Amino acid sequence: MKRQAGFSLIELMITIALIGLLAMLAGPFTISWSNSAQVRDAEGVLSQGIARAKAHALRNRYGVIDAQPVAALCLDPNRRLSLHEAASADSPASCSSAQIWSAQLPAQVSVQTAGATFSCLAFDSKAMVLASGGCSTNQSFALAAGSEHVTFTLN
Template sequence: MSRRATGFSLIELMVTLAVMAVLALAGMPFTLQWIDSNRQMQARNLLWEAVSQTRSLALRNPEHVTGTAVSARLQHSGRSLQVLRGAGNEVLWQGELPRGGEYRLTGADDYADADELQASGDLMSCVAFDNRGQRLPGAASCSSAATHSRIAIGMNSQDPLYVDLL
């Protein structure tokens, strides 16, 4: 009696690898969308925290400003977010946004899709708050329109998410 060695042939292994490669390639777009969605949620949460920190600092009013003077401001540059005291440069909180995001100041109307968000020109750079926690649209250190009440967050082809400035 001869015993034959059992196992997989080279052809069986190659077919299995080919099927796995096709399945991996088919799942790649879904994986990329999931990653973009995750980054967009991280950015929204970080912006929400930054706005909350800025308003909280403005309400504490450590500079004892009055009237319509800037009590606290939120600055965005590149991927960096910073909460600054008054009109000065002292950083009291900072965070780093995920790569590939679009951050725009917007009003109450939603953007239809990611393309409309990317086509708009209102990049978020700075938002100032007074000692009552109210946004100062015409502040000298942060000039944003009075109609801007939210930050729109876009990530590649994802529909925008929003953070209210209140």
């Protein structure tokens, strides 16, 4: 009599149970890893936006003087970070002025400054943070997604 090759029903069920158990254990680690990656991505995008805003403010192509914003870095409700420039020497930068750069932040990441949701930063011709049009002057940011949190401060 020839013995049949293959797996028994018990062997298959044990294998499926082990795979299910491993998948259940890997779920929280995967979520934590994803949140951490999104926070790091948001930190990079925000740092890039701040660096671009400072560089643009120092360039000051329209010759804006005094304590008027040359560049404004804004975050809209759709999580889009955008850099805006002054339209002329008499028209300072704001979130409604001409956009010169933008990048999308991950949807799950919240950006806070001084305990409030971040909306904008304005920079003068010396690349210093300026209070203008409801923009924050706080230079410390808290990024969070799930249980992942990062705090960084402008240089």
